[in-house]
Amino acid sequence: MPRPSTPDTEAAFGEELSGVRPELSVPYAAALPGARAAVLTRLWRALAYEPLPWIAGRSGGTGDRDGEGLTVRLWDGRRLHGPRPDPYATDGYVGEVRLDGKPYERPERLVDALGVPHGAAFSAELGNSVASLALSWADRVTGLPGVSAASWEWEQRIVDGHPYHPNCRSRPGFSVAEQFAYGPEHRASVRLGLVAADDALVTGEWPKWLRDGERVLIPVHPWQAAHVLDTEVQEGFPARPLMSLRTLAVPDGPHVKTALSSRLTSSVRDISVYSVRTAEAVSAFMEGLTARLDAPLHITRTLGAASAGVADLAAVVRESPDEYAGEGESCVPVAALPLTRLPEKAAWLAEFTRLVLEVGLRLLELGVALEAHGQNLLVVLDGAGAPVRLVYRDLADIRVSPARLARHGVCARGLSGRIVTDDETALRRKLFGSLVGGTLGATAGSAAALREALETVAPGLPRTTDLSALLSEPLPTKALTLMRLSPNTPGDQWTLLPQPLGGPHPW
Incomplete structure (x- = not known):
């Protein structure tokens, strides 16, 4: 059964922001939909490619009218459906994923609905990741460092965090x-x-x-x-x-x-x-x-x-x-x-x-x-x-x-x-x-x-x-979401992505 929804971190951030940097309240609110899609895209990539134990299989299409995209079949019989993800893409965000036909735009609520083991802590971190990413976008600056700028100046222009991890901007414990x-x-x-x-x-x-x-x-x-x-x-x-x-x-x-x-x-x-x-x-x-x-x-x-x-x-x-x-x-x-x-x-x-x-x-x-x-x-x-x-x-x-x-x-x-x-x-x-x-x-x-x-x-x-x-051969890469949902398994865990030059697909 789905767990109760996690606390609304977006709203909590917005309330605190109004007292700390009120001039960013409107840009923050405007950035939230894009931040949700950015984190959902990373999560959907994990659902498409990582060996998560509660996933029974994956296939192209759904047998419904569109016949496109990717369907992820869960062990309990439910089905997730969304666009077929490019495992190396860093743009082209996923706007929603459907669980048994119900659309989810917020990644933390999707994880709540999945009700998977260790999902509650992960869901809270996804909400934090979305809110922190929106905060970063709201406060970003235009323009680039000069030709001979110090490397730290370049690093402070990076607002998106990890390109493939759903917790790309998660900072639990940070106000x-x-x-x-x-x-x-x-x-x-x-x-x-x-x-x-x-x-x-x-x-x-x-x-x-x-x-x-x-x-x-x-x-x-x-x-x-x-x-x-x-x-x-x-x-x-x-x-x-x-x-x-x-x-x-x-x-x-x-x-x-x-x-x-x-x-x-x-x-x-x-x-x-x-x-x-x-x-x-x-x-x-x-x-x-x-x-x-x-x-x-x-x-x-x-x-x-x-x-x-x-x-x-x-x-x-x-x-x-x-x-x-x-x-x-x-x-x-x-x-x-x-x-x-x-x-x-x-x-x-x-x-x-x-x-x-x-x-x-x-x-x-x-x-x-x-x-x-x-x-x-x-x-x-x-x-x-x-x-x-x-x-x-x-x-x-x-x-x-x-x-x-x-x-x-x-x-x-x-x-x-x-x-x-x-x-x-x-x-x-x-x-x-x-x-x-x-x-x-x-x-x-x-x-x-x-x-x-x-x-x-x-x-x-x-x-x-x-x-x-x-x-x-298929390309090994860290199964970042599996690692986060396996708190009792130390060390790195891995998955395989499609060989960039072509070849067998992990599905």
């Missing part, structure tokens, strides 16, 4: 006022706090400006200080929030990753003791490997990592990607590329596709799979907008294969834990799902554009078994 104060899309400048730790675990060179004598000063996000930490927090320094929200750019300095333990998309993020303990070794390993690779790729070095022994009180300091942009160049996060004025998009997309696949596949052949999605991967554009090299940041979720490395005479000494695996499937999932299903799919914006780019560049790529798998 409207806090979204304006901390959200990068609201052009925020955040003052980080500092917590002194006497016995902190430190790896790398912890900056002197984050020390008080022998004591380590750990930067903390003000939301964390207000809602999570029960300790004295000193006044710290200003920084610009990036699209991950918990990582911030220090003016003319490095980036600081804080332990902002709020559920933003699929999971609660923190900084584990394992990540701090291995940060220096992983950074040094990747710095040496990319030098050996001699490819147009730079890794932002981890300068230092510190933990007070708990996941809620830790931080990582790393280089700014802007260090790798030269005179007249821009370092742009891949997620911001749809905002740029790309010259001759089809030709540009082909050149970008060639660049990222050559680098990603060469590194995979050597033994490292990057999680090269639109947040972790940046591209350096020259003055004419051409892609010239890549910058990768945040090494916490890469995968390293000692066996592959050994075949090339490279030792994985000092690396341990979850990033180490020789599982071929795990390595390919990590790279293919992020680089093709994420970076290239979202930049292309449709299956047709992605197919054209791959057809253009594939003949010139080095022939490897990884390339053969990439171009001939």
